[in-house]
Amino acid sequence: MAFARSPKVLDMDANLLYFPFPIPSSSRRQPSLFTPFPIPSRRNPFPNPSQPSLFTPFPIKTPFSITNPFDANLLYLPFPSFQLVDRARGAFNGGRTLSVEFRRQQLQQLGKMYRENRQIFLDALVSDLRKPKLEAMMMEVHHLEDDVNFILNRLDKWVRTEEVPSKVPLDKSLIYNEPYGVVLVMGAWNYPLQLTMLPVAGAIAAGNAVVIKPSEVSAATAAAIAKLVPQYLDKECYPVVCGGIPETTELLKERFDYIFYTGSTTVGKIVRDAANKFLTPTTLELGGKSPCYIDNTVDMTTAAKRILWGKLINLGQTCIAPDYILCSKEVQEEFLRTAKEVLREWYGEDARESKDLCRIVATRHVERLASYLDGGKVAIGGKYNVDEKWMEPTVLVDVDEKSKVMTEEIFGPILPIINVKNHVDAIEFINKRERPLALYVFSTKKDRQEMFMRQVPCGGATLNDTIFHVASKTTHTNANKNIPKTTPSLKLTFPFHRFRFPPYTEKGIETLSSLRDKGDGPGLLYYLRITVTHLFSMGLGALILYLVLHYANVRV
Known part of the structure; x- marks a missing residue:
């Protein structure tokens, strides 16, 4: 994520403006979290609240205490979006975000916010997606703390x-890492905390002011962010804006120096068009299909567990989840037998009763997923309940290549299988x-692995496992092919491989949460170089002293 104007790429994240104006009930898909208030404009930035309102208040219903930020009365800022952006720009132009000490202090406050409000964020994720604690910690809260x-x-x-070589004799060339300015970060609903706040930390580190827009679809998490961010971070530099289509439309009319959007291709095109007006640099993290090839050389139990884990975390609502399987007919039959056993081991006879599976974020998405079942023959699963926002893990065979399940991003617990003869096909x-x-x-065949890596252009890849390529902090998805190689033997080596699979346990949560970034560190070569340098200096000093004393004795 490039939030600094230099060849160096800095990971950056941003904080958003809370824009508490509701969506007309005729157009919104989700109930509004906010009290009734007319939407302001530049001509009428402070509309009269006593005027009749089209909106009806909709209190958030959650099982949590009133101390949680998404219970009822949310933070209310009386500023329309353009004034909040102007205030952020004024803070940036005044140099407030530029000092390294200010950036460090704000990052420390961000980490403190995550630690002190861990349970609030976990409760919000349960309210939005019924996310299991281990997944919420590993993929959201702990991930942000470690970031x-x-x-x-x-x-x-x-x-x-950074000093770089210059072609001009006796000249010195320097690279200064300079922030863009005011950055807009727009989060997604599937990982509503991580995908909103992860870019924020990098943006702060790069010295930007950030306007934060969490997804209104994950309403509880958006409300938690809106309430807590102003309590820990500078309110003018890192405002939060909440709301739906009308609020986002107004926000995109403002001029930003960088826009970072995560979400669907449809909305991504709207963001791109808005950015084009001012030629604003933009990062669009969109979706796509993620194929998974299996050959007959693998240990099927290990492969099936890793594929199903990657598919079913967040109940398939992960952009890089395995989207469909490519394998021979023989491998398909072995996979189906193994998958049934693994699913029974993880979730019991009735997966709907398992506490280790999320729920679909909205009923309309359950209806969308149900329509995909017509694209093939259900071999495993297939049951769903729209009212409960539930669909069980499902595998399809005899799939029509032109069906919607193969042409659209699935974003759910459906895994189609397409039969091919071999890796070339x-x-x-x-x-x-x-x-x-x-x-x-x-595949255990190195030549086959290499063929896929060389011949298939993609955003990222993982060999003999799933998801892990995004765990790397030194490469970037969609920029270069990032290929962590994971082999079956590693499952007994690292704690992550022992505890990531359901059924989730408290010991697994504690173990995974204890894994922390220890920094780059100077490394063995650094200390070796320092030692050699000191020994050389001592030896040179001793030689000079000997020569001086010897010369003095000769003269005497």
Whole structure:
């Protein structure tokens, strides 16, 4: 994520403006969290609240205490969006965000917010997605805590002025890492805390002011962010805006220096068009299809567990989840037998009763997923309940390649299987379609792995596992092919591989939460170089002293 104007890429994150104006009930898909109030405009920035309102208040219903920020009365800022953006720009132009000490202090406050309000965020994620505690900690809260530690451990190195070679004799060329200015970060609903706040930390580190717009679909998490961020971070530099389509439309009319959007391609096009007006640099983190190839050389139990884990975390509502499987008919039959056993082991006879599976975020998405079942024959699962926002883990076979389940991003617990003869046919099938967002290859054959890596353009790839390529903090999805290689033997080596699979346990949560970034550190070569330098200096000093004393004795 590039939030600094230099060849160096800085991870950055942002804080958003709370814009508490409701959406007309005729157009909103989700109940409004906010009290009735007319939407302001530049001509009428402070409309009369006594005028008749089209909106009806809709209190948030949650099982949590009134101390939680998403219970009832949310923070109310009486500023329309353009004034909040202007205030953020004024703070940036005044130089408030530029000092390294200010950035460090704000990042420390951000980490403190995550630690002190861990349970509030976990409760919000339960309210929005019924997210299991281990997934919420591993993919959201702990991930953000560790990201702040990662940045703080490297901030001094990132902001350092860099000297580079110059072609002009006796000339000195320097690179200054300079922030863009006022950044807009727009989060997504599937990982509503991580995908909103992860870019915020990097943006702060780069010295930007940030306007934060969480997704209104995950209403409880958006409300928690809106309430807590102003309590810990500078209110003018990092405001939060909440709301739906009308609020977002008004916000995109403002001029930003950088826009970072995560979400659907449809909305991404709207964000792009808004950015074009001012030629604003923009990062669009959109979706796509992520194929998974399996050959007959793998241990199927290990492969099935890793594929199903990657598919079913967040109940499939993950942009880089395995989207469909490519394998031979023989491998398909073995996978189906193994998958049934794994699902029974993880979730019991009735997966709907399992506490280790999320729920679909909205009823309309359950209806959308149900329509995908017509694209093939249900081999596993297939049951759903619209009212409960539930669909059980489902595998389809005999899938029509032109059906919606194969042409649209699934974003749910449906896994189609397409039969191919071999890895060559699989590569040909993938390359006939849009470039994959992620690629997963399960094979012990190095030459086959290499063929996929060389011949399939994609945003990221993981060999013999899923999801792990996004865990790397040194490469970027959609920029270069990032390929962590994971082999079956590693499942007994690292705590993560022992505890990531359901059924989730408290010991697993504690173990995974204890894994922290320790910083780059100087390393063994650094200490070796320092030792050699000191020994050389001592030896040179001793030699000079000997020569001086010897010369003095000769003269005497």
